[in-house]
Amino acid sequence: MASNNTEKQKFTFHHPELGPLTGLVQPDNVVQFRAVPYASIPARFKRSILLESLLQGENNHTEYGHFHKQQRREEESTGASLHPRRRLRPRQNRRPALHRPDGSTIDQQWPTHRLRIHPVPPRRFSYLHTSSADSNLALNDQRNALLWIQRFISGFGGDEKRVTVFGESAGSISICYHMLKEPPSSGPLFDRAVLMSGIIGPSTAPCEVGDAEKRYDAFLTRLGIEKRGDEGLRKLREVDVERVVAASAEMGDEGGMWLAVRDKEWFDGDKERVTWDRIPELIGECKWVNDIILGCTSFEGTTFASRYADVKPDAFLSSIKDQLGEESAQIVAKAYNITSTMDQNLFLTSLLRWVGDAIFDAPNHMLATHLSTVSVASRVVASGASEGKKAKNVYRYIFNVRNPFPNNVLYQQPHHWVDIYFIFKAHQFRFPSERLKSISTKHAQLWIDFANGKKPWAEYVSSGKGDEVAMLADEREGWVEKSVNEVEGELEWGYGRCEELVRSWEGKKGGEWAPLDLKCLKGVKKT
Structure with missing residues (x-):
């Protein structure tokens, strides 16, 4: 292996099945194998096909791969891109942006070679349902990537029985979907999962x-x-x-x-069980994932601020009443301190809290509570008494670090996806303080430790007393374990609010619906 001062030296690795792959040696002695394909696409909107070998003549993996136009649009609209002028080169192959010898994927902006763990690969136009033969394309793409890892990881020195996946937002929700599908006959595709700001809930359940x-x-x-x-x-x-x-x-x-489609193929013929309210139970029945990190940022809903700035409190309460009924409207109004004549700025804060909870925090809290309760119960009952309920180790966190980039529309907000700027470490050169750099480094290290089988922090064990332990990341103290009572006191909000929100949804159990499908929000476009 090259020394640390060699940045552009090429290195050829001979994989026992794939043959020679040429990559670039990085300063930290990691070899990047860029754009290694794992699947091919017969045509746009067709299901991808797992590759059992490298494409003919493709063994030089020293150039960056293909970046998806959908994600490019998201980056440019939020100022998120590290390389805003990079050229897009779409082709008919699915591949991680980069590939290391241990199998993890890497992207120029989100370089996971600094993390040493295995995330789910990027998306394409893959949730557009064109026919029953080509539904859930994104999930099948991801499954192919995971199958590729199982097939070839040992040749890179990896262990196919110790694969950790992590994802944020849609990536995290995708992992939940993989936990709902039975693994192939060859065995599980991963055994540990990190769920960042994304659990299947009423807004994201399959249609x-x-x-x-x-x-x-x-x-x-x-x-x-x-x-x-x-x-x-x-x-x-x-x-x-x-x-x-x-x-x-x-x-x-x-x-x-x-949305994903509730078809019999992905859900193994039992699709009728897959409703938003049963997701925690169904994920709890996944017997092959025993360790889960899950959490959210502290103000997920701020990304909707410009869209909903003109919504009025009386219109919101009226819409909730029309959707859920009078009793549920009263529950929501009390939980979020909303009155019909309140100050518009205060209402917008409450509205954005509600939006973030409805999409992200409440489903996250439902899952954390269920899994930690089941885990405790299964450890104290006699053997066999909790058959089908695999004890899981649950580790919960809250990311309360604000966006540090002044040119970003969400500057100084702990918004949805802000943690992505930190975990990959690629943005550290832009951080204005050493404190933020250390938070980023610690973030990566915690995820690395978890992937290596370590206990990242104390387990979250639901007691209802506020003594449950969660990891809080903020700019003052960095990453610190705190009780739920301490977290709620410092952030001036609580998980009880999420519990009240779910209680207001009682009449919607067992069916499809979207909390944001309100009269006052219809036709409101992003500004």
Whole structure:
């Protein structure tokens, strides 16, 4: 291996099955194998096919891979991009942006070679349901990546029985979906998971096939495609990718999300059980993942500030009443301190808290509470008494570090995805203080320790007394273990608010619905 002062030296590694792969030696003595393909795509909107070997003539992996246009749009709209002018080169292959000898994926902006763990790979146009044969494309892409790791990781010196996945937002939700599907006959695809700001909830639960077909029909109409069936799909494949991205974004701005589809194939014929309220129970039944880190940022909903700035408190309460009923509207009003005539600034804060809870915090709290309760129960009952309920070690955190970039629209907010700026360490050169750099380094180290089988901090054990332990990251103390009572006192909010919100949803159990599908929010676009 090259010395630390060699930055651009090439290194050829001979994999026993894949053959020679040439990568670049980095200053920290990590070899980057960039853009190693793990699957191919027969056509746009078709299910990817796992590659059992390298593509012919492709053994030089010294160049960066392909960056998806959807993610590029997200970065540019939020000022998130580290390399805003980088060139996009879409091709018909699925591949991690980079690949190390131990199997982890790397991206120029999110360089996981500094983490040494295995995340779920990036997305494509993969939640557009075009037919029953090609549903849940994103999940199948990810499964192929995990299957590729199982197939080839040992040749890189890795252990296919010790794979940790982590994801944020949609990535975290995707991991939940993988935990709902039975692993292949060869065995589990991972055994540890880090769920960052994303648990399946009412806003992100899988939709029925019929609803997915209606959304696909609306998508074709938006693109001016009148034909349906095979001819409509053929015309869709001919549409310029920028138009596809723009149309997708427009539909998102008007409300709703591209969701996974509740089909029998992914959910092994038991799709009727997969409703938002049963997700904690179903994830708890996943017998092959025993250790889970899960958490959120401290103000997830601030990303919606510009969109909902003009919503009025009386209109919001009226919409909640129409959606959930009078009793539930009263529960929400009390939990979030909302009155119909309150100050607009105070209301917006409460509204954004509600949005963040509805999409992120409440599902996270539901899962943490269920898993930690089941884990405790299964450890104290006699053997066999809790059959089917695998004890899980649950580690909970709250990320309360604010956005440090003045040119970002969410500057000085602990918003959704702000933790991504820290965990990969790629942005440390931009941080204005050593404290922030140390928080970033500690963040990576905790995730590394967890992937290496260590206990990152004290387990979260639900007691209802406020003595549960969670890890709090903030700018004053860094990463510190605290009781729930301490966290709630310092941040002036509590998990009790999430519990009240879920209580207001009681009448919606067992069915599909979206908390943000309110009259006062309809037609509100991002500004």
